[in-house]
Amino acid sequence: xSDAIKKAGRHVSQNEGLIFEKSAPxxxxxxxxxxDVPATDPRAALGEEYAREAVEGFPEVSEVEVMRHFTxxxxxxxxxxxxxxxxxxCTMKYNPRVNEFVARLDGIATExxxxxxxxxxxxxxxxxxxxxxxxxxTGMDACTLEPSAGAQGELTGLLMxxxxxxxxGNPRRKVLIPDxxxxxxxxxxxxxGYEVENIRSDAKGQIDVEALKEQVGDDVAALMITNPSTLGxxxxxxxxxxxxxxERGALLYMDGANMNALAGVSRPGDFGVDVMHLNxxxxxxxxxxxxxxxxxxxxxxxxxxPFLPVPVLVEKNGQPVLEMHRHTSIGRVRAFCGNFxxxxxxLAYTLAYGPGIxxxxxxxxxxxxxxxxxxxxxxxxPYKSASMHEVVFSDARQKKNGxxxxxxxxxxxxYGFHPYTTAFPLIVPGALMIEPTESESKDECDLFVDxxxxxxxxxxxxxxxxxxxxxxxRVGRLDEVTAARKPILRWKP
Amino acid sequence: xxxxPKSPSERQAMLAAVGAQSADxxxxxxxxxxxxxRPLNLPGPLSEAEIVAWFRARAAENSLGFTSFLGAGVYxxxxxxxxxxxxxxxxxxxxxxxxxxxxxxxxxxxxxxFQTLMCELTGQEVANASMWDGSTAxxxxxxxxxxxxxxxxxxxxxxxxxEYRQVLATYARNLGIAIEEIGYTESGQLDANALAAAVxxxxxxxxxxxxxxxxxxxxxxxxxxxxxxxxxxxxxAVTEAVSLGAVRPPxxxxxxxxxxxxxxxxxxxxxxxxxxxxxxxxxxxxxPGRLAxxxxxxxxxxxxxxxxxxxxxxxxxxxxxxxxxxNQALCALAATVHLCLLGKEGLRELAAQNLAKSxxxxxxxxxxxxVRVPFSAPYFNEFVVELPRSVRIVNDALLREKIIGxxxxxxxxxxxxxxxxxxxxxxxxxxxxxxxxxxxxRALAQPI
Numbered sequence: 001x002s003d004a005i006k007k008a009g010r011h012v013s014q015n016e017g018l019i020f021e022k023s024a025p026x027x028x029x030x031x032x033x034x035x036d037v038p039a040t041d042p043r044a045a046l047g048e049e050y051a052r053e054a055v056e057g058f059p060e061v062s063e064v065e066v067m068r069h070f071t072x073x074x075x076x077x078x079x080x081x082x083x084x085x086x087x088x089x090c091t092m093k094y095n096p097r098v099n100e101f102v103a104r105l106d107g108i109a110t111e112x113x114x115x116x117x118x119x120x121x122x123x124x125x126x127x128x129x130x131x132x133x134x135x136x137x138t139g140m141d142a143c144t145l146e147p148s149a150g151a152q153g154e155l156t157g158l159l160m161x162x163x164x165x166x167x168x169g170n171p172r173r174k175v176l177i178p179d180x181x182x183x184x185x186x187x188x189x190x191x192x193g194y195e196v197e198n199i200r201s202d203a204k205g206q207i208d209v210e211a212l213k214e215q216v217g218d219d220v221a222a223l224m225i226t227n228p229s230t231l232g233x234x235x236x237x238x239x240x241x242x243x244x245x246x247e248r249g250a251l252l253y254m255d256g257a258n259m260n261a262l263a264g265v266s267r268p269g270d271f272g273v274d275v276m277h278l279n280x281x282x283x284x285x286x287x288x289x290x291x292x293x294x295x296x297x298x299x300x301x302x303x304x305x306p307f308l309p310v311p312v313l314v315e316k317n318g319q320p321v322l323e324m325h326r327h328t329s330i331g332r333v334r335a336f337c338g339n340f341x342x343x344x345x346x347l348a349y350t351l352a353y354g355p356g357i358x359x360x361x362x363x364x365x366x367x368x369x370x371x372x373x374x375x376x377x378x379x380x381x382p383y384k385s386a387s388m389h390e391v392v393f394s395d396a397r398q399k400k401n402g403x404x405x406x407x408x409x410x411x412x413x414x415y416g417f418h419p420y421t422t423a424f425p426l427i428v429p430g431a432l433m434i435e436p437t438e439s440e441s442k443d444e445c446d447l448f449v450d451x452x453x454x455x456x457x458x459x460x461x462x463x464x465x466x467x468x469x470x471x472x473x474r475v476g477r478l479d480e481v482t483a484a485r486k487p488i489l490r491w492k493p
Numbered sequence: 494x495x496x497x498p499k500s501p502s503e504r505q506a507m508l509a510a511v512g513a514q515s516a517d518x519x520x521x522x523x524x525x526x527x528x529x530x531r532p533l534n535l536p537g538p539l540s541e542a543e544i545v546a547w548f549r550a551r552a553a554e555n556s557l558g559f560t561s562f563l564g565a566g567v568y569x570x571x572x573x574x575x576x577x578x579x580x581x582x583x584x585x586x587x588x589x590x591x592x593x594x595x596x597x598x599x600x601x602x603x604x605x606x607f608q609t610l611m612c613e614l615t616g617q618e619v620a621n622a623s624m625w626d627g628s629t630a631x632x633x634x635x636x637x638x639x640x641x642x643x644x645x646x647x648x649x650x651x652x653x654x655x656e657y658r659q660v661l662a663t664y665a666r667n668l669g670i671a672i673e674e675i676g677y678t679e680s681g682q683l684d685a686n687a688l689a690a691a692v693x694x695x696x697x698x699x700x701x702x703x704x705x706x707x708x709x710x711x712x713x714x715x716x717x718x719x720x721x722x723x724x725x726x727x728x729x730a731v732t733e734a735v736s737l738g739a740v741r742p743p744x745x746x747x748x749x750x751x752x753x754x755x756x757x758x759x760x761x762x763x764x765x766x767x768x769x770x771x772x773x774x775x776x777x778x779x780x781p782g783r784l785a786x787x788x789x790x791x792x793x794x795x796x797x798x799x800x801x802x803x804x805x806x807x808x809x810x811x812x813x814x815x816x817x818x819x820n821q822a823l824c825a826l827a828a829t830v831h832l833c834l835l836g837k838e839g840l841r842e843l844a845a846q847n848l849a850k851s852x853x854x855x856x857x858x859x860x861x862x863x864v865r866v867p868f869s870a871p872y873f874n875e876f877v878v879e880l881p882r883s884v885r886i887v888n889d890a891l892l893r894e895k896i897i898g899x900x901x902x903x904x905x906x907x908x909x910x911x912x913x914x915x916x917x918x919x920x921x922x923x924x925x926x927x928x929x930x931x932x933x934x935r936a937l938a939q940p941i
């Protein structure tokens with residue numbers, strides 16, 4: 001390991017095969033208490049037609065082996081608990097452990113969604129309190145906590161827009177989406193039954209307002225915007241953008257993925273947004289868990305309130321109550337009332353900060369600007385507008401030696417960091433999208449800057465070292481081409 | 494603030510480094526009229542102890558101390574502390590989606606094991622890395638069938654969970670998918686004759702649930718025959734995954750949409766759980782959701798990667814098979830650990846215990862004067878009871894005895910007022926089943 005690598009060193013890690021490869025007949029990992037009612041023979045109880053034998057190929061291992069297996073696997077992962085993830089727009093912040101504790105309390109983890117509301121007052125109060133906090137943070141008028149993730153929040157929001165426009169006589173045909181948008185935006189628009197039309201970014205990477213004026217016709221239902229954008233830049237013309245849309249009967253949807261730049265500082269409801277979602281697994285600290293779960297609450301202006309999905313949380317005699325039917329609702333978007341356990345964690349996070357949430361936002365923006373200042377002499381900055389919570393560089397300078405953003409990202413792994421977001425947003429070829437979040441100390445930011453500067457140096461003096469990275473991981477770059485061409489998606493005996 | 498690792502002097506140093514006088518300067522890029530001039534009106538800040546106290550107070554306002562006989566898509570099952578211990582390891586809990594495979598092999602291998610277990614359970618050839626839940630998995634299975642067959646009609650059993658049907662309707666409305674519902678017979682199963690009459694050359698899929706919402710196990714091979722006779726696909730939804738420890742898997746289905754909550758996930762008032770889609774290998778390129786695949790690195794070492802990403806939104810955007818990005822990965826890990834602990838014999842024994850408990854309960858309840866068990870089909874751990882009076886009023890009386898009684902199904906099935914759904918699992922003590930029957934007898938003996 002080179003001296004330039006300060007954050008990481010070598011360590012022996014355990015090997016471990018698939019759990020099926022450790023299996024042998026007769027081993028058990030979990031025993032059940034004895035049955036206290038008469039036993040039944042499953043074949044007799046169900047009938048030959050419906051019964052099955054034991055599941056072939058299912059593992060048979062002891063508790064010890066299960067514990068070792070998954071512990072060893074876990075040691076092969078990077079994680080926030082180990083260090084920074086500079087992933088742009090992912091907002092990989094610290095996941096407070098008190099959130100995990102309260103989500104597991106008896107009386108919270110144990111509750112069934114169909115139990116009578118009379119014995120669910122605590123759950124309903126949790127939902128009401130979170131809802132009110134999110135409304136205050138965003139400056140919107142009404143909320144649903146039901147969507148399971150950001151993408152489902154986007155769908156819920158678009159379906160509400162459709163229902164609203166239908167109530168006005170014409171749902172319209174198109175949704176405008178900038179070329180810098182996250183892939184879920186266009187994918188969602190299609191599922192909502194809309195056509196996607198691209199709106200280009202101007203020379204500053206912002207919404208081209210003149211193009212917008214031309215493109216917003218009678219057949220445009222909405223513009224989906226991310227603000228600040230995926231470049232980390234606040235749309236300075238957001239007010240005008242909202243006006244243009246509203247004048248022509250269209251609505252403004254905001255993807256709230258970048259709320260970490262705004263909480264406590266600015267509110268989407270104040271700058272003209274009609275409907276937006278939040279990612280509770282981003283700004284609101286729900287752990288990423290290797291890919292989920294998350295939640296994507298949707299917040300709307302009053303005009304969209306009649307269309308909220310059911311069940312709707314309302315107040316009756318001062319008590320929060322879930323209303324199962326609403327005549328104008330878009331319907332239900334998932335069974336039960338949402339990823340309640342995620343809502344609990346998001347509320348615990350919000351209560352920890354209170355109005356002090358502004359400080360988190362300030363620190364997030366400070367960290368991103370600090371990193372930008374300390375790297376802008378070695379990495380190309382294609383868009384020079386002020387950065388908020390994330391900064392986007394490109395690999396233009398390193399490309400001269402054949403080193404691209406993917407290579408730099410892989411070399412960053414040797415330095416003890418998870419890569420930043422590579423190759424996104426699409427409007428920056430060879431993008432390096434960096435979002436440190438407020439959870440990083442000055443030391444961690446400095447270590448990151450040192451690593452990136454060292455890699456830039458390597459790209460100039462020893463490009464092969466970067467192009468062949470990572471060098472210190474358990475496996476090197478994996479053959480993704482063969483994985484896709486001849487997929488092996490399960491173990492076979 | 495304990496989540497912010499900066500001292501005031503470090504903030505000052507960093508502000509100076511970026512040429513800002515104060516934090517406010519960092520927000521000069523936001524037009525002044527959109528910058529808040531007041532602190533947000535939010536509860537808090539609370540210390541850790543105060544947060545715990547607040548949520549303990551909420552917990553005390555819920556159903557602690559009550560015995561529940563609810564199922565209907567969410568099931569109380571034993572969970573090992575080992576599962577939670579593993580889930581709480583920071584390397585699983587706080588790690589990101591495994592796009593950078595070299596430092597995510599733990600997550601990727603666990604997903605590969607999950608996919609394998611799901612195939613073995615369902616009798617299908619390939620399974621994905623999770624969907625949001627059973628209801629959205631079922632809906633996405635329908636969209637998948639539409640893509641595969643290029644047909645736009647779906648025939649759906651009324652015995653599919655009512656909330657699953659509502660979700661499907663919300664999505665289908667905007668995609669030009671027509672839904673026809675088929676009823677059930679006195680056995681409690683889907684009416685196969687009515688189904689055969691309804692399936693035609695425009696049917697993309699038949700959607701059934703087994704065990705169904707009434708708890709009855711469907712005749713999957715026969716239903717598959719009806720669908721396939723007209724080249725429609727059979728989608729089978731499974732809400733109670735433990736049933737697959739004793740009940741024949743729906744191997745004849747083309748797509749299985751399963752809820753895995755029963756494997757190691759707490760009820761948690763409705764989520765988070767983990768859905769999964771399992772299907773035939775020939776359909777894999779139309780599957781939604783992430784897939785982990787096995788491969789090698791240049792030194793020939795085995796490793797795992799997310800694969801077939803050209804199906805997904807981050808590559809294909811508006812042409813993706815789904816908009817899903819964030820899934821239920823950590824919950825799927827819970828299912829994986831749970832199933833490894835149970836293992837082959839444990840799952841079989843668990844399913845057998847559920848069968849024994851539900852049959853004991855059905856016999857006890859049927860002995861209460863006025864109570865019937867009306868449906869005749871075999872069931873797993875849920876069954877419908879018919880009472881001589883309103884289920885809701887009886888439940889009010891039961892609630893006073895700290896029992897959460899049968900789920901009234903009249904609101905979803907207006908022809909079935911006075912019927913409720915009872916679920917009994919390995920977690921329900923015999924004494925509580927007996928207490929339930931006695932309390933039910935008392936409630937029914939009261940004058941109206």
